[in-house]
Amino acid sequence: PPEMTVTVALLLLSLLRVAAAKGAWCPACGVAALAPGTQRDALLALAKQSILTKLRLPARPSVPQPPARGALLTALRRMRAQRSDTAVTPGMLRDGRVQPRRSSTPRSVHLHFRFSQEVAGDTExxxxxxxxxxxxxxxxxxxxxxxxxxxxxAGPNMTVASETRLEVRRSGWTTLDVGAAVRSLFGQDTPWLTVELDMPEDWGSPLPSDHSDSHWPFVVAQARARTPHRVHRRGVDC
Known part of the structure; x- marks a missing residue:
């Protein structure tokens, strides 16, 4: 802006007068020479003003104050409390999903996860x-x-592979590690995994009624293709 340019020019003139009063003159052009420190300050002022002019800013922008330490600690405690209420074992979201079928009773909800035979035979x-x-x-x-x-x-009944007790305090996601149960299923003829949820009768079903809802339960598995084990035989030809 013109006002800032005039201010910088007046600053340079005052610096020249101070240097001239001390008797320091340039022998080449006859203009008063500036002291090294004064010359550096003048160049910095010109550089800052040039940057502000190119950015079309009237003055140097003010830096916002960082949040207080107490506010940060309070926010971290709330985040940890929410995670402890909804998460049991951390899981990783990779490589595929399996959608369940649901059958309900007044006391419990059953989720049935089916894995294809082709995947079960060639996947680890x-x-x-x-x-x-x-x-x-x-x-x-x-x-x-x-x-x-x-x-x-050995029969038509179901066996309990694992049992976990939770206390749900608020709505949100919960993750459970089912790696051992899924691995044991892949060695059977019927790779079915059933999840039974027992809850208070007055709660009803905690699951969404619409199967296309993004909050519908699912299983995520990280797997790799099995490679056949090869045995190399060596013999002596006579």
């Missing part, structure tokens, strides 16, 4: 995670028991 499961989204549980903590059921090879 490295990690598998079950994702569950809880709807609004109501006031207070709601106890929920999650059981992983597998077909019994």
């Amino acid at each position: 499961i490295l990690q598998a995670t079950l994702y569950l989204f809880w709807a609004a549980p109501g006031p207070g903590a709601q106890p929920v028991t999650v059981r992983l059921l597998q077909p019994d090879p």
Whole structure:
């Protein structure tokens, strides 16, 4: 701006007068020479003014104040509390999803996950995670028991592979490690995994009613293709 340019020019003239009063003159052009420190300050002022002019800023922008340390600590505590209420075992979202079917009773909800025979025969499961989204549980903590059921090879009954007890305090996602259960399924003729959810009767179903909802439960598995084991034989030809 013109006002800033005039200010810088007046500053340079005052610096020249101070140098002239001390008797320091340039022998080549006869203009008063500036001291090294004064010359540096004048060049910095000109450089700053040039930058502000190119950026079309009237003055140097003010830097916002950082948030207080107490506010940051409070926010971190709230985040940790939310994670501890909804997460049991951390999972990784990779390589594919398996959508379940649901059958409900007044006391429990069953989720059935089916894996194809082609995938089960040629795939090695490295990690598998079950994702569950809880709807609004109501006031207070709601106890929920999650059981992983597998077909019994010796009969038509189901066996309990694992059981986990949770206390749901608010709506959100919960992750459970089901890698061991899925790996054991791949060695059976019927690769079915059933998840049984036991909850209070007054809660109803915690799952969305629409199967196309983005909060519908699913299983994420990290897997790799199995490579056949080869044995190299060496012999001596006579």
